[in-house]
Amino acid sequence: MSSRISAQKLLHGVSGNSTSRLVLPTLSHLSRQFATPVPPVTQNATGSKGPTAMVFLNMGGPSKTDDVGDFLSRLFSDGDLIPLGRLQGYLGPLLSKRRTPMIKKQYAAIGGGSPIRKWSEYQCAEMCKILDSISPETAPHKPYVAFRYANPLTEEMYAQLFADGFGNGKGGRAVAFTQYPQYSCSTTGSSLNELWKWRQRLEGKKVDETGAGAINWSVIDRWPAHSGLVEAFAQNIEAKLVEYPEERRKDVILLFSAHSLPMSVVNRGDPYPAEVAATVYAVMKRLNFSNQYRLCWQSQVGPSAWLGPQTATTVEQYVAKGQKDMVLIPIAFTSDHIETLYELDHEVIGESGHTDTIKRADSLNGSPVFIEALADIAKTHMSSGMACSKQMGLRCPSCKSERCLESKKFFAGQQANL
């Protein structure tokens, strides 16, 4: 972006590294002219490529029970997540309306809302602090969160980027960092398609084909076997195993649980099942294969075929075989939300009849090891000079989505601006 630095950009502090004495008087002059000046993104003294916006992508969750209806309505309208074909516009609202009262009760049971926003904002802010110190060349790093189905939505995040001095003719760099460690077209793919859509709507028409003056995006699209992620999971498992008497500990079964996918998505060639398995294997390797383990799948919705075995059934069946000591490990979520706090804790464990011997490993939440891992992943990405992974360019063998095609083309094309 340095080749496109203009006086206008410097006024807003998006680029440049030794301009503070020139910029500040100008900004104070502007603030006298306008009632609400654009908050500047200021460059620190040592940086050369910053500031950098670090944008965490995730599905999100309703912060309060009154938000459940809107959350479900967005979720069931998303054909990338729940493919209902031509009936999406009709069946989506119907399904969300039907499920809202039940899901409201579930959120009420876990304290009235999802903690995912709190954890995402905390993790991103803490990661940015570490990045400021280990990656001064891209500092300062500014934290943002963009959820697919809850506030802050992608468009809200984009508006905040503009308000903070990115884009709108001023350029600047942003990193879209998926918080799904394992890539699925229905999760990360959906978030990226949404980000691409809003980028086209909000910036596409204002810039030429080189994208000069628009935000330069790059993407961290998967990190299923990063050593820090693996270490954070392993530590939480070890902490849970210690709760069992020593003579029983080695015979506890580890049940890794990930959100399931419709078989139509799996058979389309989605990479998620293989990447989740990669995480599980890496964690077990780190644990020296100390215990027997299985990977199972949760949160199936509706009557169509989904990837199994289901977590709840797996627990029931092992109990029926006489196995009462089990640790459930949410392996595809980076913080607590309804699938851990309600589905695993209340339903699977709570209704098992063995709440004293069937336990759940803590979610990653505020784990310092995990947050260090996030910083390491981000730093490695920013110094790689890559707009996204090579793998992201390969579409599912039977993908027919124009949105996938265009969004992947766009993000890969950002390479030219890095």
Ligand code: FES
């Ligand atoms: Fe996988 Fe389009 S559905 S790339």
